[in-house]
Amino acid sequence: YDGDKPVRIDTIVVSTQHAPHVSNEEIQQYIVEKIIKPELPTDLDTSNITYHINPTGRFVVGGPHGDAGLTGRKIIVDTYGGWGRHGGGAFSGKDPTKVDRSAAYMARYVAKNIVAAGLADRCEVQLAYAIGVTEPVSVHVDTAGSGKVDDERLCELIRENFPLTPRGIIEHLDLRRPIFRRTAAGGHFGRDEFPWEKTDKATALADAAGTAAAAG
Structure with a gap:
């Protein structure tokens, strides 16, 4: 992005079910050449795209037979x-191997520590x-716009x-x-009982950035 304007495509991810006789190499080539490339916008830089096509491997079994649950x-x-x-x-119904849940908690944890370190007044990760x-x-x-160091350095x-x-x-x-039952009422964020609400990395962050951590 340049400000709020998209200028380049960095990564494209596609996971698609396929017939048993199709190889990984065949499905990857077909998806990139026949589906993705014809649709790439001409006004964006597409010269150095990273493609992840079925990155877990073969995807023969899918639908309710392969992925069921609440x-x-x-x-x-x-x-x-x-x-x-x-x-x-959503969070509820998912174990922590699902980044829908665990990475949202980590993003919260990171953002809180950035603010606690005095590196920004407000932060979304x-x-x-x-x-x-x-x-x-x-x-x-x-x-x-509240960062004390630029956003690229924060990344x-x-x-x-x-x-x-x-x-x-x-x-x-x-x-x-077994801590997730307590999230069923009252929300997942803003409650000090949960580990993603800690600001125990603030001092290390401030030291790494060369600033003094904010008090409190």
Whole structure:
């Protein structure tokens, strides 16, 4: 982005079911050449796109046979009530291996620590993941102009100081414990009982950025 204007496509992710006789290489080539490339916008830089086509491997079994279970609702009241943007995935009904839930908690944790470190007065963190790709394909920060260091540097600090893989998030926030029942009422954020509300990384962040952590 240049400001709020999109200028370049960085990564495209497609996961699509296919017939048993089709190889990974065939489906990848077909999707890129026949489906993606004909639709790429001419007004954006598309010269260096990273493609993740069925990154977990073969996708023969799909639909209810391959992925069944419950998912939650009330995603806005569970989070920021419309004040902050939401990735669209519900939390309830999902275990912490699902980044819809665990990465949203980590984004909250990161943003709180950035503010507590005195690096911004306001902070929104976006983490984007592709199935089968361990690290986030994108880390984006929006401080609404309140940052004491630029947003690009904040993105670097996030990657350097926080575990952002699904396993790293689960271990750092200790999400394997039976704590999720308490989120069913009262929302997931703004409650000090949950580990993603801690600001225990503020001092390390401030030191890494070369600033003094804010008190409190």
